[in-house]
Amino acid sequence: MNGHQHLFIPGPTNVPEPVRQAMNIPMEDMRAPDFGDFVASLLTDLKAAYRLENGRVFVFPASGTGAWESAITNTLKPGDRVLMSRFGQFSHLWADMAARLGLNVDLCEVEWGKGVPTEEYAKRLEADSAHEVKAVFATQNETATGVTSDIAAVRSALDAAGHPAMLFVDGVSSIASIEFEMEKWGVDLAVSGSQKGFMLPAGLGILGVSDKALEANRALAGAGMNRCYFSFEDMIKLNDTGYFPYTPATQLLRGLRVSLDMLLDAGMETVWSRHQRLAGGVRAAVDAWKGCDLVAHGPQWHSDTVSAITVPDGVDARDVISTAYYRYQTSLGSGLAQLAGRAFRIGHLGSLNPVMLCGAISAAEMSLLDAGADIEPGSGVAAAQAHYRATAQ
Ligand SMILES: *Cc1c(COP(=O)(O)O)cnc(C)c1O
Numbered sequence: 001m002n003g004h005q006h007l008f009i010p011g012p013t014n015v016p017e018p019v020r021q022a023m024n025i026p027m028e029d030m031r032a033p034d035f036g037d038f039v040a041s042l043l044t045d046l047k048a049a050y051r052l053e054n055g056r057v058f059v060f061p062a063s064g065t066g067a068w069e070s071a072i073t074n075t076l077k078p079g080d081r082v083l084m085s086r087f088g089q090f091s092h093l094w095a096d097m098a099a100r101l102g103l104n105v106d107l108c109e110v111e112w113g114k115g116v117p118t119e120e121y122a123k124r125l126e127a128d129s130a131h132e133v134k135a136v137f138a139t140q141n142e143t144a145t146g147v148t149s150d151i152a153a154v155r156s157a158l159d160a161a162g163h164p165a166m167l168f169v170d171g172v173s174s175i176a177s178i179e180f181e182m183e184k185w186g187v188d189l190a191v192s193g194s195q196k197g198f199m200l201p202a203g204l205g206i207l208g209v210s211d212k213a214l215e216a217n218r219a220l221a222g223a224g225m226n227r228c229y230f231s232f233e234d235m236i237k238l239n240d241t242g243y244f245p246y247t248p249a250t251q252l253l254r255g256l257r258v259s260l261d262m263l264l265d266a267g268m269e270t271v272w273s274r275h276q277r278l279a280g281g282v283r284a285a286v287d288a289w290k291g292c293d294l295v296a297h298g299p300q301w302h303s304d305t306v307s308a309i310t311v312p313d314g315v316d317a318r319d320v321i322s323t324a325y326y327r328y329q330t331s332l333g334s335g336l337a338q339l340a341g342r343a344f345r346i347g348h349l350g351s352l353n354p355v356m357l358c359g360a361i362s363a364a365e366m367s368l369l370d371a372g373a374d375i376e377p378g379s380g381v382a383a384a385q386a387h388y389r390a391t392a393q
Contacts, residue, residue, distance in 0.1 A: 010306035012195035013350030036242020062205035064193030070230035078102030088142035115149030122157035141174035146308040285380030305349035330363035354388035
């Protein structure tokens with residue numbers, strides 16, 4: 001193979017060269033006397049990326065799914081009522097986990113293509129005057145459909161109802177790429193992973209925890225759900241000394257140091273607007289492709305990190321994806337669950353720039369044509385170019 005196999009899936013994302021090199025080091029002593037200071041500064045800077053002033057951020061050797069589990073098992077009890085919504089494969093899986101861990105899930109079913117039903121949430125919270133709902137869950141960016149939800153609006157719904165439930169947010173494909181304000185939005189538990197906005201290999205489950213959620217954990221006094229590996233209590237005890245209750249993924253932490261430097265040196269606002277600009281080019285291309293459409297039902301739902309794109313009638317999106325992979329050395333994201341065959345995805349988060357995305361759009365365009373789509377050759381690339389030229393600094 002000449003050149004790179006191009007990666008345009010919504011995670012794992014491309015690892016920047018400085019991050020990769022920071023991880024290419026000999027094994028080190030995770031109990032070294034100076035390791036604690038290194039960890040302490042990492043945890044502090046993660047809070048800055050999460051926009052969290054109080055509370056804590058935990059880093060588990062896990063993936064995002066582990067952080068989902070940690071959030072639930074450390075703050076809730078079996079049988080607790082929680083309010084959730086399902087509108088794609090990832091919101092589905094979190095609801096499934098919640099039920100399997102013994103929570104009593106009030107599930108709002110939402111058509112795929114839309115996101116968190118904040119008005120329905122507001123109604124249900126208003127009606128719950130006995131405050132039986134202990135937590136409200138929101139998937140900020142549904143990676144399967146390319147739909148972003150309004151977390152500030154979920155906070156407003158809680159506040160308007162004067163409801164004390166905790167707010168859980170899945171930010172795996174949004175934190176460190178789409179606007180996220182943990183403190184300001186009153187998010188109590190915020191889940192992410194290393195392999196998306198943080199531009200690292202998979203292997204870290206990252207969890208932001210508010211003071212209120214830490215208090216809920218303390219109130220359980222060790223009771224509640226069974227937990228061990230993902231226990232806050234064990235992690236806090238060791239993190240307070242700068243170390244971990246088990247072997248940390250030291251290489252990934254060295255990489256995280258560099259990726260956090262890149263994110264924080266640029267400034268989170270700049271990171272967010274960069275993703276907005278990158279996404280705009282992909283959306284312009286989709287607009288130009290006759291018969292293609294975004295799965296997201298309108299601009300209010302558009303995701304700046306991933307676009308799920310439906311293919312014209314008579315075209316199988318699986319052909320588009322395999323053609324891109326084998327013929328054009330390009331990985332596009334697949335259509336998940338009910339979108340299999342109907343849609344493909346372009347991930348546009350992490351270490352990317354407009355020219356790379358023009359390449360992704362070009363590969364998708366050639367593959368769409370090869371798979372029988374009646375689109376104008378070059379139309380998507382031209383539209384993306386126009387967007388990137390018009391928005392260049
Ligand atoms: C990727 C992803 C997950 C799953 O994270 P893993 O790291 O694969 O466990 C969960 N939620 C969303 C929104 C995701 O994009």
